[in-house]
Amino acid sequence: MVSKNQIKLITSLQQKKYRNTNKLFFAEGVKVIQELLQSNFELEHLYSTLNDFEEVSKVKKTLIDDNDLKKISALSTPNSCLAVFKIPVEKERIESGLILALDSVRDPGNLGTILRLCDWFGINQLLCSKETVDIYNPKVVQATMGSIARVNVNYVDLNAFIAQTTLPVFGTFMDGENIYKTSLSQEGIIVMGNEANGISAELERLIQNRLTIPRFGDIQKTESLNVATATAIVLSEFRRG
Amino acid sequence: MVSKNQIKLITSLQQKKYRNTNKLFFAEGVKVIQELLQSNFELEHLYSTLNDFEEVSKVKKTLIDDNDLKKISALSTPNSCLAVFKIPVEKERIESGLILALDSVRDPGNLGTILRLCDWFGINQLLCSKETVDIYNPKVVQATMGSIARVNVNYVDLNAFIAQTTLPVFGTFMDGENIYKTSLSQEGIIVMGNEANGISAELERLIQNRLTIPRFGDIQKTESLNVATATAIVLSEFRRG
Structure with a gap:
């Protein structure tokens, strides 16, 4: 009962x-x-x-x-x-190795899928902007399939954090360098943006390394990639060496 | 009214x-x-x-x-x-270049996302097994974001099709060759499996080229990748050259 x-x-x-x-x-x-x-x-x-x-x-x-x-x-x-x-107390964030940062990812399914990707690719630290959907939202917990237990997640003022970090910062944009042809470090912060608007203009100004996933379809008409599938490709590229 | x-x-x-x-x-x-x-x-x-x-x-x-x-x-x-x-009459299927084939993908959101990926990576032909969710399901149409207009989709008896094709056939499995270290052709059929069960045993027997996306997280505990994110990584690998 x-x-x-x-x-x-x-x-x-x-x-x-x-x-x-x-x-x-x-x-x-x-x-x-x-x-x-x-x-x-x-x-x-x-x-x-x-x-x-x-x-x-x-x-x-x-x-x-x-x-x-x-x-x-x-x-x-x-x-x-x-x-x-x-809900456990937030652990101290890890500031070494590869870190994934999310700028206002709103869809619970996307956040859950991204956490699974972090788990797969051995990304131990996920930083979420305050506007990102809550990691303890039941739909997120469901979509993580347990990865929530293995990735450290912190909610931070992302712009302030990025402004003060000494790690290299990477972001994906329409006009960046071809990610397939760029040599990628095994230390740094990878920023992924909001579903509809991408990375905010304010944060964009703080990102030194602009990357692009090349399109192979009809360039005029093709939609952008979903944030979870774009994250899959970007993490795969950083890890494949 | x-x-x-x-x-x-x-x-x-x-x-x-x-x-x-x-x-x-x-x-x-x-x-x-x-x-x-x-x-x-x-x-x-x-x-x-x-x-x-x-x-x-x-x-x-x-x-x-x-x-x-x-x-x-x-x-x-x-x-x-x-x-x-x-609903248009099914166009004749294209049997050249890279073809993506889905073995019983059931989730409408996954099929929609995969269609967007085909569009991005210039895959013109998607083959779905008869058990795959219907492409005209409203949730699929919604998730494709318009890509449905640009990728040719056919529903086929996938096992029979794979049994008779002369194209090379690729599939992802837990024990395949490291996809990052395999030289991948620009012609062939890439098979992705069901959300819960992967590629069926019967179909598996017909696949010559077994690929694996390596894990970088804790190998004991990590869940498998979602089919849409796995498709993103596989298509990216085939296209990046």
């Missing part, structure tokens, strides 16, 4: 302000929950329709039915379980 | 069987509709809340209000316009 108060609390966590006041977020599905449990995320409570998760103590889990799960889930087709976790 | 019959017809087009019986599909938003109009798609009827699309004759457009648009739209936040187009 889930109490009315629990339902109220969990559904409120779909909104950022309630996540921040309660310092809690939730994840759905066995895979993501297992990844978070195995990492340093502190479980508040687990709700499952199955007698699973033997590693979780009885006081921290409740067996519920599908009807209860529907009431607390953010998914149109709920999984078998939902877990509420404490 | 939109009549009850029109509402019924347009909403039915969210389902594949009604798109097939009526040989119609719809698109929403100025950008996608403009791209389709400029291409060879034949307009059935345009519904707009604005006095726009001057290039469309009066008999083919209806000025509607937001309330009407809500009734016909498939979006939770409807745009300003919706257009119904005729």
Whole structure:
């Protein structure tokens, strides 16, 4: 059974302000929950329709039915379980190696996919501008497939950060150098921009290394790449050597 | 004004069987509709809340209000316009150059993103297995951002097609050759697999060239890449030379 108060609390966590006041977020599905449990995320409570998760103590889990799960889930087709976790204190950011920085990425699916890419390409630090969608948004948590447990994420005043860093800064633009022909360092900050507007003009002025992913289609008509697929190509280029 | 019959017809087009019986599909938003109009798609009827699309004759457009648009739209936040187009007869498939083939890609957003990638990388032919999501699904049309007008798409019995082709066939697997170190031809078929299961075992047996995108993160724990981001990296590798 889930109490009315629990339902109220969990559904409120779909909104950022309630996540921040309660310092809690939730994840759905066995895979993501297992990844978070195995990492340093502190479980508040687990709700499952199955007698699973033997590693979780009885006081921290409740067996519920599908009807209860529907009431607390953010998914149109709920999984078998939902877990509420404490939002950890932001770790100190890492300022070495390759760092990915996002300037106002708004779509939760894009942020989740980008976090998976960081995980794949061994990028340990993701910096998000304050306008970027919240990493603990349930749709982001879902799309990360557990990568949220392995990449350090910090929200920063991105313009101020970029203005003071001594690391080389890279960004993709329509008129940059051909990324396939540029020698890319294994240290630096790679900036990716907003879905509709790209990198803001103010931030653009602070970026020394302008890169371009060349088009091979009809140059007049082709749309730009989606930010997640562009990030995939850029990270692949930095890592391939 | 939109009549009850029109509402019924347009909403039915969210389902594949009604798109097939009526040989119609719809698109929403100025950008996608403009791209389709400029291409060879034949307009059935345009519904707009604005006095726009001057290039469309009066008999083919209806000025509607937001309330009407809500009734016909498939979006939770409807745009300003919706257009119904005729589904064109499948063009003959192109069997030269680089061809992308999808084995049971199910997510409409993924198919749309992959079509945009084909457009960017100048891949003129996309082959979809019969189990792949329908290209005229409204969510696919939306995610293509107009690329649907520029890439030739055919639905085929993919196993039979691959079994008889004389072109080289490439696929990505966990145990393939490092894609960064393989010399890739500019002619051939690149096969990408289903979101959950990858390329089917039957099809796998027909693929001579096994490629892998190397991981740089923690090899034990990292999830696989999403099919759209993996496609981005693979196409980029084939084209970069």
